[in-house]
Amino acid sequence: xxxxxxxxxxxxxxxDTQYAFEKxxxxxxxVWHEAEKLPTDIDLVVVPGGFSYGDYLRSGSIARFSPVMxxxxxxxxxxxxxxxxxxxxxxxxxxGLLPGALKRNNNLHFISKHQNxxxxxxxxxxxxQCTKGEVLNIPIAHxxxxxxxxxxxxxxxxxxxxxxxxxSDNEGNPVVVNGSVTxxxxxxxxxxxxFGLMPxxxxxLEAILGSEDGIRMLQxxxx
Amino acid sequence: MTAIVNxxxxxGVLDPQGKAAHHALDSLGFSGVNDVRIGKQIILQxxxxxxxxxxxxxxxxxxxxxxxxxIEDYTIELN
Numbered sequence: 001x002x003x004x005x006x007x008x009x010x011x012x013x014x015x016d017t018q019y020a021f022e023k024x025x026x027x028x029x030x031v032w033h034e035a036e037k038l039p040t041d042i043d044l045v046v047v048p049g050g051f052s053y054g055d056y057l058r059s060g061s062i063a064r065f066s067p068v069m070x071x072x073x074x075x076x077x078x079x080x081x082x083x084x085x086x087x088x089x090x091x092x093x094x095x096g097l098l099p100g101a102l103k104r105n106n107n108l109h110f111i112s113k114h115q116n117x118x119x120x121x122x123x124x125x126x127x128x129q130c131t132k133g134e135v136l137n138i139p140i141a142h143x144x145x146x147x148x149x150x151x152x153x154x155x156x157x158x159x160x161x162x163x164x165x166x167x168s169d170n171e172g173n174p175v176v177v178n179g180s181v182t183x184x185x186x187x188x189x190x191x192x193x194x195f196g197l198m199p200x201x202x203x204x205l206e207a208i209l210g211s212e213d214g215i216r217m218l219q220x221x222x223x
Numbered sequence: 224m225t226a227i228v229n230x231x232x233x234x235g236v237l238d239p240q241g242k243a244a245h246h247a248l249d250s251l252g253f254s255g256v257n258d259v260r261i262g263k264q265i266i267l268q269x270x271x272x273x274x275x276x277x278x279x280x281x282x283x284x285x286x287x288x289x290x291x292x293x294i295e296d297y298t299i300e301l302n
Contacts, residue, residue, distance in 0.1 A: 057288070058291055061288065061291065065288070093293075094291065100293065101291050101293040103232070103239075104239055104240065105239070106237065106239045107239070108240060108243055148236060148294050149293075179237065179239065
């Protein structure tokens with residue numbers, strides 16, 4: 001598999017993401033935000049975490065207008081697979097490629113810790129190696145991860161099985177972490193080719209560092 | 224012409240900063256505050272002297288970039 005990983009000024013998870021996919025045996029290419037085209041023959045675009053453009057105005061609001069995002073939008077509209085992690089999730093919602101928006105955490109703190117997540121839907125290109133209801137332990141590190149969507153939008157997400165993950169306790173019961181609507185930690189678009197989540201699977205590849213649950217998440221794209 | 228854009232979280236969308244400030248005001252003894260909303264103000268200096276045209280332009284700027292209309296409302300004031 002060949003993975004394109006975007007870089008904006010302020011991105012800081014691109015090398016972790018690159019390490020993760022290469023550890024899983026894939027080739028990667030970093031793509032600067034000014035690129036007007038994506039590399040050819042790619043199987044996945046990852047918008048990694050960080051603080052693109054210093055989170056000015058709103059997290060992700062400036063990055064979404066980068067030249068490379070035009071190419072990503074065209075790629076996604078053509079059915080290409082796109083994964084946004086943390087700031088990448090914020091960029092994809094700002095770009096309208098994913099529904100909803102990410103607000104400041106309800107406790108106003110930057111939250112950085114390992115967090116249990118419950119797999120809500122796995123019939124998609126991302127979480128197919130996980131089982132429904134399974135609890136994964138993945139690090140989170142964000143200030144603006146409070147997912148908001150209106151009631152009608154939430155109904156749509158439920159109906160189309162677009163909710164990927166919820167923050168949970170170790171038994172899979174939803175818990176309030178940052179104020180997200182129904183504890184949502186990740187969603188996908190209706191066509192199930194664009195995925196976004198606040199937690200960082202690329203930081204959970206080694207048991208010695210606390211968890212290797214991220215491996216199965218990222219391996220989903222191999223199928 | 225100057226355009227003053229105020230961007231606020233929509234009614235019904237919880238404003239955690241407003242809530243924290245409200246709580247602080249209560250703790251300081253400022254009673255009688257029913258609600259606190261915190262927004263941001265964006266001041267634009269425009270070339271245009273045509274108010275109608277300027278308003279349409281600023282509205283487009285808000286819809287495109289300055290506000291995220293999924294969660295935010297905005298007001299435009301032209302002077």
